[in-house]
Amino acid sequence: MSTPFHPIPQNGPVMIEAHELTERYGDTTAVHSLSFTLVPGTVTGFLGPNGGGKSTTMRIIMGTGPAGVGHRHLTRGRDARGQRDHHARRETMSSRTQHALRTMKAITQHRYGGLDTLDYETVPRPVAAKDEILIRVQGASINAADWLLMQGEPFVSRLAFGLRWPKVSTRGRDVAGVIEAVGDNVRRFSVGDEVYAEVDAGSFAEYTVAQAKRLAHKPSQISFGEAAAVPIAATTALQGVRDVAKIKPGDKVLINGASGGVGSFAVQLAKARGAEVTGVCSTANLEFVRSLGADHVIDYTGENFTTGEARYDVIFDLVGNRSLAQCRRGLTRRGTLVLASGNGGRVLGPIRRMVAAMLLSMFVTQNLRPLAAVASGADLEVLREHIEAGAITPTVDRSYPLAETTEAIRYFVEEHARGKITITVTTHNDTKEQHE
Numbered sequence: 001m002s003t004p005f006h007p008i009p010q011n012g013p014v015m016i017e018a019h020e021l022t023e024r025y026g027d028t029t030a031v032h033s034l035s036f037t038l039v040p041g042t043v044t045g046f047l048g049p050n051g052g053g054k055s056t057t058m059r060i061i062m063g064t065g066p067a068g069v070g071h072r073h074l075t076r077g078r079d080a081r082g083q084r085d086h087h088a089r090r091e092t093m094s095s096r097t098q099h100a101l102r103t104m105k106a107i108t109q110h111r112y113g114g115l116d117t118l119d120y121e122t123v124p125r126p127v128a129a130k131d132e133i134l135i136r137v138q139g140a141s142i143n144a145a146d147w148l149l150m151q152g153e154p155f156v157s158r159l160a161f162g163l164r165w166p167k168v169s170t171r172g173r174d175v176a177g178v179i180e181a182v183g184d185n186v187r188r189f190s191v192g193d194e195v196y197a198e199v200d201a202g203s204f205a206e207y208t209v210a211q212a213k214r215l216a217h218k219p220s221q222i223s224f225g226e227a228a229a230v231p232i233a234a235t236t237a238l239q240g241v242r243d244v245a246k247i248k249p250g251d252k253v254l255i256n257g258a259s260g261g262v263g264s265f266a267v268q269l270a271k272a273r274g275a276e277v278t279g280v281c282s283t284a285n286l287e288f289v290r291s292l293g294a295d296h297v298i299d300y301t302g303e304n305f306t307t308g309e310a311r312y313d314v315i316f317d318l319v320g321n322r323s324l325a326q327c328r329r330g331l332t333r334r335g336t337l338v339l340a341s342g343n344g345g346r347v348l349g350p351i352r353r354m355v356a357a358m359l360l361s362m363f364v365t366q367n368l369r370p371l372a373a374v375a376s377g378a379d380l381e382v383l384r385e386h387i388e389a390g391a392i393t394p395t396v397d398r399s400y401p402l403a404e405t406t407e408a409i410r411y412f413v414e415e416h417a418r419g420k421i422t423i424t425v426t427t428h429n430d431t432k433e434q435h436e
């Protein structure tokens with residue numbers, strides 16, 4: 001090896017070249033393309049070969065940014081029959097390509113606030129840790145959680161997400177895409193798999209990392225955009241319908257907020273369990289909720305579901321615009337109220353109402369149950385089966401390119417969407433880029 005390793009700077013990307021690197025894999029192993037993820041400081045021990053013999057060329061690029069930077073490299077050696085590859089040559093990547101391989105476009109936020117706090121920036125690409133997976137994002141979707149996190153509300157949530165500004169600056173939680181790299185401990189997934197997941201943060205970007213346990217294979221017959229509409233909304237609906245309400249055939253179920261992201265899945269899942277479903281929404285969305293399978297619809301602009309004659313075995317509340325006392329009036333004697341939201345002010349948000357419901361539940365015959373949905377790869381597998389069986393279908397009201405995510409969030413907050421709003425993400429396939 002004529003050129004060993006250059007020192008690695010502590011604050012910037014570096015390209016390390018090792019010329020005439022000895023082929024350490026022996027005569028019968030093809031070494032055409034190698035791909036590494038390097039952690040700053042570990043590279044010397046990783047390469048290590050010495051001595052002469054059959055040589056090839058290797059070039060490694062790595063960075064020392066805060067998130068670490070992944071890289072890939074093409075090298076040529078011998079093929080499986082031990083014949084020298086006639087095309088063996090030094091690959092020289094332009095500095096523009098090197099930059100593209102280390103970075104990505106993302107929607108970021110560096111201080112809490114409204115839509116004007118969002119930026120569309122070039123940032124370092126994330127790298128998957130041992131139990132994580134790097135996903136090349138194809139689709140993402142907007143959730144109420146994104147809007148709340150942007151504003152840092154309720155304030156109590158800042159204990160987890162950052163007291164004065166967001167700890168993680170890239171926004172977005174729902175993702176569907178293609179696996180780009182897997183961590184050392186990941187067994188169930190491989191590079192190239194089509195997947196969907198809820199991530200902690202960072203799906204409004206060209207690449208994101210997900211914990212393997214939160215990931216599932218994408219339903220085969222739907223697009224990436226439709227798949228991205230599923231994780232948070234459908235998991236919340238599933239856990240509410242199945243685990244909290246325990247809906248069974250013949251139950252009379254009312255879903256308050258039936259036309260939104262969670263509600264549109266809840267109507268379909270309750271119907272799939274044999275319930276008689278009433279959906280509550282605005283006038284413009286009544287037909288949409290009927291089309292999801294609801295047996296009855298109530299227009300909240302003209303009717304209050306808590307003051308009518310009907311009594312429900314389950315009320316799944318996704319709006320929080322009626323008091324606990326009003327909701328109880330709409331329930332049967334042993335009915336269940338599932339609370340997924342509530343307006344408890346900027347400090348505690350829905351928590352106040354949920355705690356009040358749990359306390360009250362100890363003294364009344366009805367079940368008043370809060371729902372705090374948990375991201376789960378196992379539940380995404382269940383939902384995949386439901387989607388592939390045709391029992392539920394994601395509804396995408398409209399889709400926006402990544403650069404227009406701010407407008408997508410504005411639409412979500414202000415325009416009473418039917419079902420979900422999604423983000424379409426297009427990235428270069430860098431493996432292809434390098435071979436070209």
Ligand SMILES: NC(=O)c1ccc[n+]([C@@H]2O[C@H](COP(=O)([O-])OP(=O)(O)OC[C@H]3O[C@@H](n4cnc5c(N)ncnc54)[C@H](OP(=O)(O)O)[C@@H]3O)[C@@H](O)[C@H]2O)c1
Nearest residue numbers: 144236257258259260261262281282285341371372373416
């Ligand atoms: N606890 C959890 O784990 C969890 C998880 C996910 C979501 N959530 C919560 O669940 C709620 C729904 O989320 P989402 O994603 O489905 O939101 P979404 O898509 O915005 O849907 C909101 C629903 O509320 C209805 N609505 C809006 N204004 C209303 C009003 N003034 N009166 C009555 N209904 C009204 C909408 O009907 P129209 O559009 O027809 O007006 C729509 O059906 C949010 O509060 C969210 O924070 C909780």
